[in-house]
Amino acid sequence: MxxxxxxxxxxxxxxxxxxxxxxxxxxxxxxxxxxxxxxxxxxxxxxxxxxxxxxxxxxxxxxxxxxxxxxxxxxxxLRAGEAVRRQLQGETARLRLGFVSAVLSEKLVETFRRFRQRHPQVQVMLHDMPPAEQWLGMIQGTLDGGFVGLMPDEKDRPLGMQHVPWREEPLVAFVPSGHRLGAGGSNSSRKPVSIKEFAREPFVAVSSEAAPVFATLLRELCSAAGFRPRIVLESPRAQAVAVMVAAGSGVAFLPESLAHVLGGSVEVVRLKEAPVITHVFAHPAGGSTSPAMKAFLELLSSD
Incomplete structure (x- = not known):
């Protein structure tokens, strides 16, 4: 019929x-x-x-x-029609990439721009998704790769995935403007602050369901400083956590690059014991890696 x-x-x-x-x-x-x-x-x-x-x-x-x-x-x-349209316009390949808001930076935008300039035939589709959703998308085949944030511990890494380190930055404390540990309070000299100084502070954080690796890092840092963080609010997205800090809901430990999101609405406090965190790009391993993905990986490794 x-x-x-x-x-x-x-x-x-x-x-x-x-x-x-x-x-x-x-x-x-x-x-x-x-x-x-x-x-x-x-x-x-x-x-x-x-x-x-x-x-x-x-x-x-x-x-x-x-x-x-x-x-x-x-x-x-509709997808078939769109594929034909792309082919007629010279776009013969597609990359479906995820990213977390915590890694959204000028460097990442520049990476996408340079890839588009070098490979105009490749359509790059970007999806703002928490790490857990990105892993699921790559496993199910709805994503080709993703900027998932921190490298998972070996025991927690999904099977069949490869990880490419692409950027390092310090972890810092975000505090509301005028906070006692910020430049407007007792730390007017902007000296690095020990993590134990935050023991009595309410925390806002990225949820462990959305970003389990980052949530584990927060717990481990606070535990090493002798306390358990009192988390009063959570969000699956780091940008929303930064907004909650600006609203005065609590303090947060976040990648330094997120400071540009809110400008002067929050204060960034450097931490004495904080590590330099490494962001990674993940993608399914194996011999089926597409030419478009190989080209994107080459660009990442050349940065």
Missing amino acids: EYSLRELECFVAVAEELSFTRAARRLHLAQPPLSRHIRVLEEKIGAPLFERSQKGVALTAAGAVFQEETRGILPQL
């Missing part, structure tokens, strides 16, 4: 809107031709797809089955 693209579009619109009027408006189509496409589709299938009553429109049992079986067809056709 053959179905036209227009018939499928009409079915999906009515099934999702449960209204012929709204579906017609969504498709920029008059209602009579919409009803005609649905009627032709029902004749081809041999069963009614919708129940029409004064209360509205509902899927029949056959309609529900047809919706489930055709759920991915339209998106796949």
